[in-house]
Every structure is written in C-alpha cells, then in structure tokens.
Amino acid sequence: MRVSVIGCGYLGAVHAAAMADLGHEVIAVDVDAEKVAALSTGTPPFFEPGLPEILSSSLASGRLRFTTDIAEVAGCELHFIAVGTPQSDDSGAADIRFVDAAVDALLPNLGPEDVVVGKSTVPVGTAQRLAEKLLSAGSSATLVWNPEFLREGFAVKDTLSPDRLVFGVADGVGQDRALAAVREVYAAAIASGTPVVETDLATAELVKTAANAFLATKISFINAMSEIAEATGANVTELADAIGYDTRIGRRFLNAGVGFGGGCLPKDIRAFSARAEELGLGSSVAFLGEVDAINLRQRQRVIDRVISDGGGDPVDLKVAVLGLAFKPQSDDVRDSPALDVARGLAQAGALVTAYDPEAMGPAQKRFPELKVASTLQQALLDADIAVLVTEWPEFVQLDPRTAGDLMAHKRIVDARNVLDPAAWRAAGFHYSSLGRP
Numbered sequence: 001m002r003v004s005v006i007g008c009g010y011l012g013a014v015h016a017a018a019m020a021d022l023g024h025e026v027i028a029v030d031v032d033a034e035k036v037a038a039l040s041t042g043t044p045p046f047f048e049p050g051l052p053e054i055l056s057s058s059l060a061s062g063r064l065r066f067t068t069d070i071a072e073v074a075g076c077e078l079h080f081i082a083v084g085t086p087q088s089d090d091s092g093a094a095d096i097r098f099v100d101a102a103v104d105a106l107l108p109n110l111g112p113e114d115v116v117v118g119k120s121t122v123p124v125g126t127a128q129r130l131a132e133k134l135l136s137a138g139s140s141a142t143l144v145w146n147p148e149f150l151r152e153g154f155a156v157k158d159t160l161s162p163d164r165l166v167f168g169v170a171d172g173v174g175q176d177r178a179l180a181a182v183r184e185v186y187a188a189a190i191a192s193g194t195p196v197v198e199t200d201l202a203t204a205e206l207v208k209t210a211a212n213a214f215l216a217t218k219i220s221f222i223n224a225m226s227e228i229a230e231a232t233g234a235n236v237t238e239l240a241d242a243i244g245y246d247t248r249i250g251r252r253f254l255n256a257g258v259g260f261g262g263g264c265l266p267k268d269i270r271a272f273s274a275r276a277e278e279l280g281l282g283s284s285v286a287f288l289g290e291v292d293a294i295n296l297r298q299r300q301r302v303i304d305r306v307i308s309d310g311g312g313d314p315v316d317l318k319v320a321v322l323g324l325a326f327k328p329q330s331d332d333v334r335d336s337p338a339l340d341v342a343r344g345l346a347q348a349g350a351l352v353t354a355y356d357p358e359a360m361g362p363a364q365k366r367f368p369e370l371k372v373a374s375t376l377q378q379a380l381l382d383a384d385i386a387v388l389v390t391e392w393p394e395f396v397q398l399d400p401r402t403a404g405d406l407m408a409h410k411r412i413v414d415a416r417n418v419l420d421p422a423a424w425r426a427a428g429f430h431y432s433s434l435g436r437p
C-alpha cells in the first residue's frame, strides 16, 4: 500500500521504517528539516535497537522517503498521524496542537477515499472532533483511531508484532472501507495471530490511556509495598514473586525501585486526570494523583537513602550515579527518575559523577552542569557511594570486587533491586535497596 506518516519523532520514525519493512511504499513527513535530513541518511536522532537496520534497508529499497513537504503525501491511501502530544502546563493536560496541525496540513492533500489513521496518544473525545473536522472541511476521507503501544527499546519488535491491534471508527459511510484498509496495512501481523479489537473512536482512544494508567498503577502499587516492606523487614521482591504467581495479577511490571519515567507513563496519567476533570469525573481517577505521588516519592526516597547511607551529610559527598536514561536500551531522559536523582543529589551539595552507556548527551542537554564520566570505572573512581538508577546490563553484571577496588568507600544503593545483596555484602559493601532488608 502507499502510506504516509506525519511526524517523524519516536513513534513516527519507527512506524514509517516498520511499514516500509513490511513492503509498503512510505512517505514520512516532518516539519524539522534537520530530522528529515538525518533520517534520510539512515541516522535516527535517538537510540533504538534494530531501527538503524530497518531504516537503512528500507531507504536502500526505495520504499521509504522522508520529506518536509506535506504535499508529497497526495496519492497515498493511508495517512498515519504520529505527532507528539506533550504535557501542556501544570494542569497536566495534553497539548494536542500538533495533531490538529497535522490534520489541517493533510486536508488539502486528501483523496475522497483516503483513510486518516490516528496513532498519537490523545485525550478521549479528540478523535470525534477530528472526524467532524474532516467532514466540515468537505472531505469524505475516513478517520480510524489506532493507538500505538510500543515500548522504547522494543519499538521495532512491538510495531512489527504487536500484542494487539485496536481500530476505532465511527459508524457511517466509509467505515467498512476504512477498516478493510487498516486490516490490509497490518495484514502480516494479523496473519500471524495478532488479536484485533474493532471498536468506536472513544473506546480506541481510551484503550491507550487506560493501559498506561494500569501499568503506572501496577508500578506504584509495588513501590507503595516497598515502603511497607521496608518498615516491617519484609522483602518486596519475594512479595512480588509470590503475588505474581497469581495469574490474575501477573509478575510483570511489579519491579519496585526508583519508579517510572519516560515520555509516556507520567505524562499520560496526568493528561488522563486533566481530561477526567474536564468531564466532571476527576474523582473517578483521583487515585492516579496518588500513583503519581508515590512515583515521585520514590525518587526522593532514593536521594535520601544515598545521603543517609553516605554518612548523613550530602555536601562534597562523592556519588557515582549509574544510569541516566529512564530505562535501559534507551537514551531517553524525559522525566527520567535517574536524572532527577542525579540532579537532586547535586542540588543537595553532593559531587555527582554520572555514567550511562547511551544517555549522557541527552542528559547534559537538560542538565548542563552534570558531570559525566566516559566509562563506568571512571564514574566509580574514588566515589564515597554509588547508586544504580537504570538497570543497564553492564551495571547489573558489575563485579562488586572490581567496584570496591575503585571506590573510596564500599557503599551502594541499588535503586532498581537488581543486584545480589549477598554478593555485594560478601565483597565488603554496605548494600541497600528499596524494600528489601
């Protein structure tokens, strides 16, 4: 099929490359000429395993092109909207200006049987408004809402073989044709057994919001348990294992630690709360405020723990911060708990040296005074205490004896509960984590 993708950020760039990899003819559009130039040479502006490979092969095959000129989408049958919906202000509401701008820019280039496919995460009600916008502009193109559930670090895999596909469409003329078109564009995934949920526009929008709210709640639930475990001498990891064996609960997303971050979960729960307030239903999702508060409290708990384990006085305490990305296999530092911990310690007067295999450049853009080391070993050198905040494999596999030989004092705070306490203690370390004795 001939498809366009509007927006070449994280979601759009991966989606465009994946669609081309599946054999479609793809034209991807972004207003940022620098981004378009980089992507055109096969260089993604962010780290994502597997993306450079499918980008290069799709560019070489001629099936994928990037442009700043929206008029080039004319003639495509399907147009994916993959622009960002950042947090707009302190209310937490999503800023959907880019979605509206994308639809406005598309309108003059749409054919009568085209299908516009919304992938951006939007407040419920947006899709209906966009469908009306198409109609009132005299377009007979149909809107389908097809939320994206990709995880950073697994974005290519999640796009090519998603857990499920959701297609929301309004009843009416064009509905059947639009559904047939999205089924065709995702034919490979559907043929290999991916479940499909066909529904209305509002449900499709809410599926994404509800899924992220549920995941965030699961993480904050276990982090709340980590506080209780800590006060009572219980072990939150064993607790998670035990409740996770209940298939109704499940073990995934029950890892206690410094909490969730990134470009999606924190922003999406705040946008959901803001939208619920607008609907007069703030109390229905009031618990999400608590989910957010528990999550932010974990960051402060880690900062406090580093200071107390480091002897109580943060001033001139040499801290090695291991990790800056919001999670491993990513260079994303948006709302990163790791970066907040580094910043909080530095603001308290500690001498912070951070190391991350991929995210030091992006971190320094947001926090220019941050001192970084070029290797893990350099970060540890002469440190009074280390804190593991992103569970990169090279940190998880770190040999405590090697670390101990480099550091001034053998102390470590494991803010992701991924190290073996017995091994670190046997190497002479003062080891502590969140919710494990």
Ligand code: UDX
Binding pocket: 148, 149, 150, 151, 152, 153, 212, 215, 219, 252, 253, 254, 255, 256, 257, 258, 259, 260, 261, 262, 263, 264, 265, 326, 327
């Ligand atoms: C998330 C959703 O998983 C994805 O479906 C959606 O499309 C976008 O948001 P992502 O932000 O890439 O994806 O990361 P994810 O793997 O979900 O992790 C989010 C955060 O939760 C990370 O900071 C991670 O470290 C943290 N986390 C995850 C925990 O603290 N504990 C866990 O058990 C799992």
